[in-house]
Amino acid sequence: MAQIDDALRKLVTERAAGLCEYCQAAQLIVVYMEIDHIIPRSQGGSSEPDNLCFSCRGCNGYKQDYVSGIDAQTNTEHPLFNPRTQAWNDHFEWADDGILLKAKTAVGRVTIERLRMNRDDVLSARNLWVQAGWHPPIRGRFPTR
Numbered sequence: 001m002a003q004i005d006d007a008l009r010k011l012v013t014e015r016a017a018g019l020c021e022y023c024q025a026a027q028l029i030v031v032y033m034e035i036d037h038i039i040p041r042s043q044g045g046s047s048e049p050d051n052l053c054f055s056c057r058g059c060n061g062y063k064q065d066y067v068s069g070i071d072a073q074t075n076t077e078h079p080l081f082n083p084r085t086q087a088w089n090d091h092f093e094w095a096d097d098g099i100l101l102k103a104k105t106a107v108g109r110v111t112i113e114r115l116r117m118n119r120d121d122v123l124s125a126r127n128l129w130v131q132a133g134w135h136p137p138i139r140g141r142f143p144t145r
């Protein structure tokens with residue numbers, strides 16, 4: 001499968017419940033969502049559903065063709081979070097204020113760093129989303145489109 005057609009896009013979007021599978025930003029708040037190849041096509045990654053995830057443009061843009069990162073805490077290389085084979089809650093958690101994303105593992109740390117999941121503009125946006133009661137997201141709360 002070389003292309004992501006409408007049916008595949010719908011599958012990926014609905015499977016993610018309309019949330020970025022990295023930073024959990026909701027499609028209805030963050031307008032620009034993309035389909036990410038978890039293993040990039042440039043590294044032989046397929047366009048099959050098990051190599052695709054729903055991602056906001058920010059996470060996907062910073063991810064580029066990376067599949068790993070160096071953990072500053074241990075100075076060792078770790079793969080980026082894979083939403084198809086790993087559970088988000090095993091690697092990430094929200095700080096008490098719901099704004100800062102915290103890592104629970106080295107995989108979480110390298111993914112937050114590589115995808116800049118706590119960049120200033122996102123923190124500002126999350127602050128507003130928390131005030132609006134939209135964040136942290138509840139899966140299934142936001143309709144997919």
Ligand SMILES: [Zn+2]
Pocket residue numbers: 020021022023024025055056057058059060
């Ligand atoms: Zn994201």
